Amino acid sequence: xxxxxxxxxxxxxxxxxxxxxxxxxxxxxxxxxxxxxxxxxxxxxxxxxxxxxxxxxxxxxxxxxxxxxxxxxxxxxxxxxxxxxxxxxxxxxxxxxxxxxxxxxxxxxxxxxxxxxxxxxxxxxxxxxxxxxxxxxxxxxxxxxxxxxxxxxxxxxxxxxxxxxxxxxxxxxxxxxxxxxxxxxxxxxxxxxxxxxxxxxxxxxxxxxxxxxxxxxxxxxxxxxxxxxxxxxxxxxxxxxxxxxxxxxxxxxxxxxxxxxxxxxxxxxxxxxxxxxxxxxxxxxxxxxxxxxxxxxxxxxxxxxxxxxxxxxxxxxxxxxxxxxxxxxxxxxxxxxxxxxxxxxxxxxxxxxxxxxxxxxxxxxxxxxxxxxxxxxxxxxxxxxxxxxxxxxxxxxxxxxxxxxxxxxxxxxxxxxx
Ligand SMILES: [Zn+2]
Numbered sequence: 098x099x100x101x102x103x104x105x106x107x108x109x110x111x112x113x114x115x116x117x118x119x120x121x122x123x124x125x126x127x128x129x130x131x132x133x134x135x136x137x138x139x140x141x142x143x144x145x146x147x148x149x150x151x152x153x154x155x156x157x158x159x160x161x162x163x164x165x166x167x168x169x170x171x172x173x174x175x176x177x178x179x180x181x182x183x184x185x186x187x188x189x190x191x192x193x194x195x196x197x198x199x200x201x202x203x204x205x206x207x208x209x210x211x212x213x214x215x216x217x218x219x220x221x222x223x224x225x226x227x228x229x230x231x232x233x234x235x236x237x238x239x240x241x242x243x244x245x246x247x248x249x250x251x252x253x254x255x256x257x258x259x260x261x262x263x264x265x266x267x268x269x270x271x272x273x274x275x276x277x278x279x280x281x282x283x284x285x286x287x288x289x290x291x292x293x294x295x296x297x298x299x300x301x302x303x304x305x306x307x308x309x310x311x312x313x314x315x316x317x318x319x320x321x322x323x324x325x326x327x328x329x330x331x332x333x334x335x336x337x338x339x340x341x342x343x344x345x346x347x348x349x350x351x352x353x354x355x356x357x358x359x360x361x362x363x364x365x366x367x368x369x370x371x372x373x374x375x376x377x378x379x380x381x382x383x384x385x386x387x388x389x390x391x392x393x394x395x396x397x398x399x400x401x402x403x404x405x406x407x408x409x410x411x412x413x414x415x416x417x418x419x420x421x422x423x424x425x426x427x428x429x430x431x432x433x434x435x436x437x438x439x440x441x442x443x444x445x446x447x448x449x450x451x452x453x454x455x456x457x458x459x460x461x462x463x464x465x466x467x468x469x470x471x472x473x474x475x476x477x478x479x480x481x482x483x484x485x486x487x488x489x490x491x492x493x494x495x496x497x498x499x500x501x502x503x504x505x506x507x508x509x510x511x512x513x514x515x
Pocket of ligand 1: 470473477
């Protein structure tokens with residue numbers, strides 16, 4: 098059996114071993130996949146073959162992280178209005194809701210019930226909200242992503258067989274026309290992206306390069322909710338609006354990482370209202386990097402990439418659940434933003450905000466354990482399999498990876514030590 102799904106009618110009770118190629122996106126799914134072998138009580142073997150990706154390499158160097166954690170500590174924000182609206186719709190389908198239910202669902206309940214009624218999903222009779230539609234609301238609740246919006250990826254050479262799906266937030270960064278979409282280790286060329294039908298048509302094609310989208314991004318602070326001082330930096334948590342557009346793509350050769358092509362794309366601009374944390378490194382941090390003859394912006398880019406990967410480990414989410422970018426327009430100087438790539442946020446950025454010491458220490462340890470010279474996709478670089486967060490103008494088109502030494506200097510400035 099060669100699948101990570103269970104659709105083949107295989108008697109999984111009889112499996113003795115599982116080989117996972119690449120780290121599954123979450124610890125829970127790794128355990129779930131490993132647990133498909135050995136169901137009849139006999140000893141079983143699970144092997145994880147790591148990619149040259151940050152998360153994979155982190156697990157190889159820190160097996161205790163994998164074996165020492167409970168996969169149950171998943172993070173979800175029940176106050177997120179998008180999640181709550183779906184939960185209330187499902188609850189109303191089971192039993193009519195009344196004012197008393199605010200105790201169970203929280204203070205946002207009346208406002209969200211009013212919105213559901215306005216949308217025609219519920220109807221109030223004698224102060225009770227009844228489910229007003231014929232559909233079964235739970236069918237609309239996607240456990241993987243709270244936005245129901247997904248794009249389907251189809252293989253145009255195999256009668257449009259479905260290869261996978263990608264959420265609408267990531268689609269325009271992953272399956273734009275001419276992109277190379279990596280599917281279970283195979284390279285697929287994106288022939289066409291149909292924005293109306295939300296379908297990407299691909300064909301398997303053996304190429305020696307991958308593609309990275311060039312994004313034009315903006316982030317606006319909508320509302321600062323909290324502020325704290327961390328290692329001499331003023332760090333904020335709040336609501337942000339992220340806007341992005343894939344304006345071009347780069348082709349980057351595997352292994353050598355040389356940029357071998359670049360062309361522009363015409364795709365729509367998207368926006369996302371979510372939760373993030375941010376800070377602009379102080380003058381002291383900036384000059385600590387500059388004094389060492391290194392470029393502070395490169396350092397901050399490397400820190401952003403490390404933070405995105407290591408926060409996904411700390412908060413137990415998929416690396417694709419997080420976004421990050423460097424922006425000067427909000428604070429008047431370069432600031433690092435890390436945010437949840439979900440409408441309203443899922444609580445991951447809050448964890449980053451609260452656990453900055455842990456996040457920075459894990460980032461420094463990971464960077465220092467990497468055996469590369471000046472930086473690679475396993476440490477300060479953008480992992481190949483995730484969308485680009487932001488193209489850094491200072492890095493130029495030829496260099497896809499920020500400097501490792503600059504990121505190290507910044508982290509050491511914060512954490513102390515030489
Ligand atoms: Zn490295």
